[in-house]
Amino acid sequence: MSALLPAAGEFEWSFHGPKLVEALGETLYMVSATLLIGGLLGLVLGVALYTTRRGGLLANRGVFGVLNLLVNIFRPIPFLILLMIIAPVTVAMIGTRLGSTAMIVPLSFAATFGVSRIVEQNLVAIDPGVIEAARATGATRWRIVTTLLVPEALGPLILGYTFVFVAIVDMSALAGTLDGGGLGAFALDYGYKRWNFAVVWITVIVIIGLVQLAQTLGNRASRRVLRR
Amino acid sequence: MAPIIEFRDVTKVFPGPQGEIRAVDGVSLAVEKGEIFGVIGYSGAGKSTLVRLINGLERVTSGQLLVDGDDVAALSERQLEVKRRDIGMIFQQFNLFSSRTVAGNVAFPLKVAGWPKADRDRRIAELLDFVGLLDRAHSYPDQLSGGQKQRVGIARALAAQPKILLADESTSALDPQTTQDVLRLLKKVNDELGVTIVVITHELEVVRSIADRVAVLEGGRVAEQGSVFDIFTNPRADVTQRFVSTVVHDRPRGAVLDRLQRTHRGRIVTATVTDGARLGATLASAGELGVTFEIVYGGIGTLQDQSFGSLTLALDGAEADVDALVGRLRAITPIEEAR
Numbered sequence: 312m313s314a315l316l317p318a319a320g321e322f323e324w325s326f327h328g329p330k331l332v333e334a335l336g337e338t339l340y341m342v343s344a345t346l347l348i349g350g351l352l353g354l355v356l357g358v359a360l361y362t363t364r365r366g367g368l369l370a371n372r373g374v375f376g377v378l379n380l381l382v383n384i385f386r387p388i389p390f391l392i393l394l395m396i397i398a399p400v401t402v403a404m405i406g407t408r409l410g411s412t413a414m415i416v417p418l419s420f421a422a423t424f425g426v427s428r429i430v431e432q433n434l435v436a437i438d439p440g441v442i443e444a445a446r447a448t449g450a451t452r453w454r455i456v457t458t459l460l461v462p463e464a465l466g467p468l469i470l471g472y473t474f475v476f477v478a479i480v481d482m483s484a485l486a487g488t489l490d491g492g493g494l495g496a497f498a499l500d501y502g503y504k505r506w507n508f509a510v511v512w513i514t515v516i517v518i519i520g521l522v523q524l525a526q527t528l529g530n531r532a533s534r535r536v537l538r539r
Numbered sequence: 540m541a542p543i544i545e546f547r548d549v550t551k552v553f554p555g556p557q558g559e560i561r562a563v564d565g566v567s568l569a570v571e572k573g574e575i576f577g578v579i580g581y582s583g584a585g586k587s588t589l590v591r592l593i594n595g596l597e598r599v600t601s602g603q604l605l606v607d608g609d610d611v612a613a614l615s616e617r618q619l620e621v622k623r624r625d626i627g628m629i630f631q632q633f634n635l636f637s638s639r640t641v642a643g644n645v646a647f648p649l650k651v652a653g654w655p656k657a658d659r660d661r662r663i664a665e666l667l668d669f670v671g672l673l674d675r676a677h678s679y680p681d682q683l684s685g686g687q688k689q690r691v692g693i694a695r696a697l698a699a700q701p702k703i704l705l706a707d708e709s710t711s712a713l714d715p716q717t718t719q720d721v722l723r724l725l726k727k728v729n730d731e732l733g734v735t736i737v738v739i740t741h742e743l744e745v746v747r748s749i750a751d752r753v754a755v756l757e758g759g760r761v762a763e764q765g766s767v768f769d770i771f772t773n774p775r776a777d778v779t780q781r782f783v784s785t786v787v788h789d790r791p792r793g794a795v796l797d798r799l800q801r802t803h804r805g806r807i808v809t810a811t812v813t814d815g816a817r818l819g820a821t822l823a824s825a826g827e828l829g830v831t832f833e834i835v836y837g838g839i840g841t842l843q844d845q846s847f848g849s850l851t852l853a854l855d856g857a858e859a860d861v862d863a864l865v866g867r868l869r870a871i872t873p874i875e876e877a878r
Contacts, residue, residue, distance in 0.1 A: 444634035444692075447594055448648035448699070449623035462638035 320507025327501060327510055334497035335517060337411045342482045345418040346476055351360035353426020353475075356382070358456060360427060361434040367443065368452045378405075386424040387491055390482045393421055394489060418482055422475060428472065429471035435463045466537035473529025477522050484518070494518055542569035542605075543703060544568060544576075544736050549559060549602035549612075551588050552758075557726040562588040562623030564759035565602075572702075575729050575736045577767065579743060585759035586739045590705050593737065595619040596650060599751070607702060621874040627696030627734075632709035633688040636694070642668065645694045659729045666694040693724060704728060704736045708746060715859050719781040720749045743782045747771065747842060755779045757771035767844045772813055789838035789849045796877055800837050805855030806876040810868055812839050812848050817871050821864075823850075830856035830864045851877075 317458030356378065362368045363375035388396070394417040398408045401416040441463060443456045461468065494514050502510035551563040551778050554724040558833045562585045564847030567703040570576040580586045592604055592611070607625060607731045614622060627648075636644050642663050649659045654871035670690040680688055690707060696704055708724065726749050738750055744769040746753050746767055754764035757780055774780045791799055792811055801805055812818055825832050832852045868874050 362582055423625075438632075438634065440632050440634035441636060443596060444628070444630060444695075445636070445647070446596060446626040447623060447626070447653050448695070449620045450647070450651045451620055454651065459636065459638075463636065465638060 314381065318503060320502075322507075322509040322513050327513070330497060330501065331494075331513065332518065334492065334494045335521075336492075338480065338487075338493035338521075340494075341411050341414050341418060341486065342476065342479045343489070344415045345479050346472070348473060349381055349414065349419040349422025349479070350398070350475065352423040352424055354430050356423060356427035357430025357434065358460060361460070362452075362456055364467040366448075368455060382424050382427055385420070386428065388422050390417070390421050390485055391406060391489075394486060399420075405500055410489040414483065414486040414493075416484060418479060421482060422437050425478060426475055429475060433467040433471055434460055434499070436467065437463050440518055466533045467524045469529055469536060471525055473533075476525045480518065480525075499504070503522040540572060541608075543572040543607055544570040544737065545603075545605040545615055548601040548604070550600050551585075551597060552586070552600045558831050561759050561842070563592065565760070566587055566756075567763055568761055568764055570752050571752075572684060572735055573733055574751040575738060576723070576764060577738045577740065577746035577753035578650055578750060578756055579746050579753055580756035580778075581741055584756040586741075586756050587707055588627075588759075589756065590707050590737060590739045592702070593705060594623050594628060600753050604746070609669050609694075611819050624648070624699050625701050626703045627698075627701040628705040628707065629689065629692040629696050629709045631711045633680070633685075633692045633712075635688055635691055637680050638675050640679055641643070641672060641683070644691055645698050648695060648698040649749065651826075656763060662698060666698060669697075670694045676713075676724055684717075685713050686720055689713065689717075689721050689812070690724065693728065695722075697728065697732070702735060704734050706736060706738045706741055708741070711740070711742070717853065719748070725749055743786045747786065751843075755782065766843070770846055771841060771842055772811065772847060789836075789855075790875070791836045791851050791877070795836070799851070799853070803833065803835055803853035803855075805831075805853050806854055807835070807851060807866070808865060808868070809849050809851040809875040809877070811873045811875075812837075812846055813872065815839065819866075819872055821867050821868045824867065825854070828864050830854055830860050832864075 340425065360378050360382070363371045363378065365372070386391070397420055401408045401413050404416055405413045407413050437460065442455060445459055462497040483491070483493050484495030487493040487497070490501050494517065498511050498514040501507060502514060549563060549566045550561060553560045553562055563856050564585070566589065574718050578589060581675035587742045588597055593606055595614065596613050599723065602612065606622070609622060611619065611622065636647065639647070645663045645666055648661055651660060654662065663676070664673065667676055670693055672687060672690050672694070675683065675687065680691065686768050688827050707723070710721050713721060722745060725736060725738070733805050734822055738745060740746060750767050751766065753767050753770050755762045755770070755776060757776070757778045763770065763774070763779050770779060774783045796807070809819060822832060832854050834850055835853050837849050839846055839850070841847060854864060865874060
């Protein structure tokens with residue numbers, strides 16, 4: 312081990328510290344924007360998948376087929392490749408493909424498809440009897456979709472979104488290496504490229520802390536929702 | 540007065556892997572306004588499908604189904620949504636909204652029906668008081684017992700003041716004591732609010748407790764229908780006889796009958812009792828015929844305020860005299876001879 316981790320380099324607080332804080336800020340910016348945009352679009356897409364599937368409230372073979380195919384096409388593409396494919400779209404939308412803001416485009420794109428499957432899975436777990444009871448009151452399908460589905464699956468959905476948060480942190484680090492900034496870029500530029508493993512490890516610890524914090528908050532929130 | 544629900548040769552067909560399944564097959568029956576109508580059958584008899592045709596959760600394949608003046612078979616989904624506000628429904632597994640409080644569950648149909656907030660709140664309090672759960676308004680369903688959940692289910696179903704209540708195996712997940720409580724509540728709904736109730740069940744005891752009339756369903760068809768009293772006292776279809784024998788244990792059979800025959804002299808006959816006074820008067824004449832009788836088995840209860848049960852008698856005397864007494868008994872009630 313010691314041969315792999317040469318004592319080359321040190322984490323100098325005066326030099327690396329402010330850069331680390333800045334990188335953390337960029338990561339949080341990318342991740343939260345992605346969680347918001349991708350999370351919302353993924354929710355809509357997931358609800359659409361769930362309601363249009365066979366036996367669903369708005370069962371529609373054609374629509375479900377197209378959406379399902381779309382998700383199946385984009386979801387398996389490795390993020391690094393997706394980032395390149397999307398680049399022209401990013402430039403068209405943001406004006407550049409560099410920097411944290413530009414990275415939000417491919418990140419949100421990838422998150423949308425990932426989130427959609429998680430939302431779909433959690434909605435499928437809702438007891439069909441509950442939906443039937445709502446229909447029996449004369450509720451329109453639109454009302455059921457907009458006011459009942461998400462609250463009924465909220466506990467598992469929170470855990471699903473926590474999982475997505477961690478996945479986005481992972482993707483954002485990769486994005487960082489392609490001029491996106493953030494903790495990934497920091498670890499790469501100041502750590503790995505200069506063979507300064509102190510910097511790499513400090514970055515790792517910060518990321519672990521971030522993920523732990525998110526998971527703890529997610530667990531707590533879902534428990535609170537489920538306990539009622 | 541026209542029936543509030545009328546099935547006219549209604550059929551429901553589901554596509555299945557091995558061809559189509561006729562879940563409801565040419566059913567004709569009528570539910571009168573203000574009554575409690577039971578539909579009984581074993582699982583797979585089509586009862587759950589039958590009840591879902593009434594509020595259009597399942598669509599009729601062929602036939603007419605008149606519900607309070609409309610043929611629901613002919614309504615669009617949008618028209619059905621409006622129609623369903625007049626038809627409450629409760630379920631075996633309660634199907635409460637776990638994300639909403641008790642009050643929130645009851646509020647749902649009121650919001651659907653467009654009630655203003657103040658009216659909703661008043662109605663919710665009124666309903667929770669009616670079902671005895673006013674103090675649990677802010678509880679979540681997971682914090683309630685099965686019986687309480689069904690009470691919430693009933694309050695939710697009645698919220699928008701429906702004319703009809705559909706109860707799909709509403710007590711099958713409850714213990715006997717809670718079942719009785721819920722049945723009493725349904726009876727109260729019928730008596731005090733005048734709501735017509737269709738009760739779907741596989742338990743004859745439920746029908747016996749609260750229904751006025753009953754249809755026995757088998758293989759998607761109506762095997763028999765009539766007043767609960769007639770069905771109990773004179774079950775004609777095989778399936779009905781099987782149901783009745785599960786709750787009526789007042790006739791000696793098998794080993795019990797063998798023992799009665801060994802330990803008593805004379806003929807063993809079982810008389811159906813629907814009119815206790817006439818039976819008593821006839822038996823009083825046994826003495827003048829020189830026949831002694833002993834009551835050896837039986838039980839009598841009431842059903843829809845009428846006596847109902849049977850008595851098994853050991854009749855001892857000269858053969859001709861016993862024949863004469865049996866003849867008099869036969870004149871007033873069905874007699875079953877043990878041979």
